[in-house]
Every structure is written in C-alpha cells, then in structure tokens.
Amino acid sequence: MSRSEILLRCREITHRWGGLVAVDRVSLELERGSVHAVIGTNGAGKSTLIDILSGEIVSAAGRVELLGQDVTGWSQPRRASAGLGRSYQRTTIYPSFTVLENCRLAAQARAQKPWAWWRDAQRCKASIAEARNAAQRAGLEELLDRYAGLLSHGQKRQLEIALCLATKPRVLLLDEPLAGMGAEETERMLNLLGELKADHAILLVEHDMDAVFRIADRITVMVNGAVIASDTPQAVRANPEVQLAYLGCD
C-alpha cells in the first residue's frame, strides 16, 4: 500500500479528562478503500478518539494528518471542509427539516460562497443535486419530502450518513452507526458501508462484533484509552490479550 493512499493518520494522540487518561498515545492510519474498526468496552476512549480526529476536542498531545496535511490545530469545520465527515453515537440531524433540506444544508457547507449568501437556498441547483445524490446513495430517495423527525430510527441513521456524504468527504468517522438497528436495517447499513468503502477511508466504532468482523479490514482494540491490539480481523480474533479483555474466551 503506497503512502499516498493513507488519507488520515494520527500519532501518539493523548487526551485526559481531569486525572483520567481517556486516550493514551493512540496512533492509527486510515487507508482509502478500507474499513478500520475501533472496538472496546464502554469508556475505552473510542468516541473521544473520534472527537479528537474530527476536531471537536483538542487533544493534549499528538498529531493528526488529513490527506497529508497537518490538521492538528484546525477547527472542526475546517477539517470537515477539507474532507472529513463524521456521524455521532446519538443521531444528529435536523428533525424539523425535510430529508432533502437536511442534505441540501450539508451540501451547502461544502460549497460556501460568501458572495452568494443572499441567494434563495431553494434555487441553488448544485446543492440540491448534491443533496439528492447523497440521499439516494444512503437509500433515502423515496423519503426526500418527509420531515426527518418522522423517520424510523434506522432511516435517521441512514440520513446521518447521507449528511456526511453530501459534504463529499474523503474520510468517514462513524460512531456506532448500527446502534439500535434491527436485523434488516443493519444489513442495509452494512451494504451501504460496503459501497462507500471503495471511495473513502472509513473509521468505524461499533459494538456489534458480528458486523465489525464481517466488514472491517483492520481492527484496533482499545482498553482504558490505550491500544492493546491493531491487526487484521483474524489476527485480532486470535489475540489472547483481546480475548481476555474484550471478546471473551468462548
């Protein structure tokens, strides 16, 4: 794998909540065309790691590179504009907007034009086309006019992915996208992630181990903020330390 295919890289990321070390010298790389899963028990530091990578939290130490650029000091919006999309553990959409308007607003973020601030938002054809495309990729093309607050839980999670896609990211940081989903919705989401994998580097934080081992190309295991293993799914499954700490020895 050439270096140019590594879209996101972090080195020695550390973060503390008071006296608690939430993320302890974590390093990882995300390559285009792969799903890199991060697993661990609750409180292992997975979501904090995503917050740091996305720029929502400033880490105490470490370095983050996005598309070869050092973005450690960049704000979250700047990182997002540079091609980093993220979803949240708790669904983060605009419930009182339609699905299309949700996606259109996200697409507008990608094409912010100070000289066009006064332009009627509904007449911005490029943003609307981008929004339709994102909704279609996320499987929501039939629900464009529905208010987001009226969608089912699974559809809301799909919409959150659509919001990321509308900003045309190169890297996707997905925080438990399968949480609370039924079997059918999980299957649909895994298919979607499989499709997205070709064009993106995906970091997946997830508790559904069956899904993780099915889709991930690489798995990093965190315990108490530190990485105890980072390898292929087969190697991680066979790792005795991981079995002891997280997977169980059945």
Place this chain on the structure above:
Amino acid sequence: MDRSGALFAVLAFLALAAVPAVAGSFGVDLVTKIMIYAIFALSLELLAGSTGLVCFGQAAFFGIGAYATVLLSPRHGPPSLVWMLPASVLCAAAYALIVGALSLRTKGAYFIMVTLAFAQMAYYVVHDTPLGGGTDGIYLATKPVLGPWLDLNKPLAFLGFTLGCQAAVFVFLALLLRSRFGRALAGIRVNEQRMRASGFSTYPYKLAAFVISGAIAGLAGFLFAVKDGFVTPELLSWHLSAAVLVMVILGGLGHLRGALIGAFAFALLQEFFQSEAIFGAFARHWHLGLGLTVIACVALLPHGLVQVPGQLRERLLGRAQRSATEMRNEPL
C-alpha cells in the same frame, strides 16, 4: 414563509395603512408606537426565533439607536433623514458588533447573562453620566426631514414612514431567512453541532445575525426617538428587553408574523389593563393583569398566537394527524 403567512402579512399591512381613515389622533399615535415595537420585536425574532440566540439585552441596541438620534441631531435646523437614519442604525450595529463578538463565545444561560450585562452597562452609562442627560433624558432638538417631501413632524407622515420601515424590515427578513445565509441560521438553531460537523464555522454566521438584529433594533430606536421627541435611560433597561422577549414568545417564536402579532397583542393588552375607564383604580396594577394573561396565553398556546389557526385546524382534523402537524408547526 408559506402562502398563508404572506397573505397574512399583506392583509395586515393593508389594514395598518387604513388606520388613519378610521382612527383619531390617539389611534394613529398608538398604532405608530406599536409598529415601532413590532420592528423591535422583528429584530429579536431574527436572533431568538430564527437563530436560537435568546438575547436578553436587546433594549441596549434600541436605546443606543434612540440616543444616537438625539445626540447626533444638530441644535439648529432639522437634520436630513438621509444621514440621520443610517448614522443611528450604524451606532446600534457597532455596539451589537462589540457585544456579539464577546457574548457569542458563550452559550445558553451564560449568553443570556452576558447580553444582559452589556445592556445594563449601556444603561448605566446614559443613566449615571451627563452624556445622556442622566435620569431625565434628553429632548430631540428638531425632527429629521427628507427635503420638502417628508416632514416627520406630521403624525400621518410619520405613521406612513414607520409603516414603510416595518414593511421593509419584514420583507428583508423574509428574504434573508429564505437565503443560504438564513438557512444556515436555521440549521444553527436546530443543531449547531451538526452544522459544525458539516463544515460550517458557525461563529461568523451568528455574529452577522447579531449585528443585523442590532441594526434593526437601532432603526426601531431611531423611530421611537423621532416619534416621542425625547429619550430616557429606560429605553435601555432590562424591562424593555424582557418586554420585547415576551412579545416574540407571545406571538410565536420562529415566525416573522408572530413577532408582529406579539407586538400588537402585548401593546394592546397593556393599553387594555391600563385603562382606568375599565378597571378604575385597579388600573394602577396593570402589570398583574398583563402578566396573568401572558402566562395563560403561553400555557394554552405553547406555539404562540400565530398557531391559533393551526391548532383549530388540528382539532378539526383529529388526533390522527397530530404528530405530522406538530412537525410542520416547528419553525423551519
């Protein structure tokens, strides 16, 4: 704004334009004052209703607009409206820029407290220093004119000018909220976290909204100073900030027409409870009646007076469509 909203606005403005034909001088004066409050309420609606920023110091911008009008007015000869109005508005906008730049670093209750603190600072500057004439306030030497065409000394001309300003502010805000900028403000109100995650740097958007809001409040202050011909520190007091917030909530947060309805409802209720002809000596305690009425309105109409037709329609439609209707009632 939907079709029913636009229709309401057109009918309301036509009705206001017809006021001189049916009301006496008291009516003209009252409607003019209410329209000024309506402009003031529209300024807060942009912040509180459309952007989700509950500013508790809006009176500062109103008062600064009013004081700037008086202080900038020359002692001899009427000033021209052409420079007087923009100058007053710019003074309010400049103060809003300073207050917004600092207060928007905070959120929630802290934002409310910081904006209140800045307003109280401005209040005490005019209250405790000779700059603003102290507690007595200052009189406006001469009212501005626009050549031979517009003399704001004439009540009907002033009513027409105020109505024009109100219509201009309403249309401006309606177009603004439809624009890309306005939709970004709506996104910030609904979910600022998602906006930032999508790539919007939300601070400049909020600051721009804050300054526009301050400028509109300054316009209302200008009109108030010209109408009454004098200004007092009470124009910057927290009581007025609270009153305009009640107007916006009473009318219905998140709707431009709600601000208009709220301003008219609040001012008319105030006049009603202050009427000695109706309440006799109890009219001195008008705050009690007004307060209880506002509490009842908020309790019975959580979406404000603007939602009365919608709620009636919902009852007729039945419970089956309730959830969908509630979702539509959310300000977009």
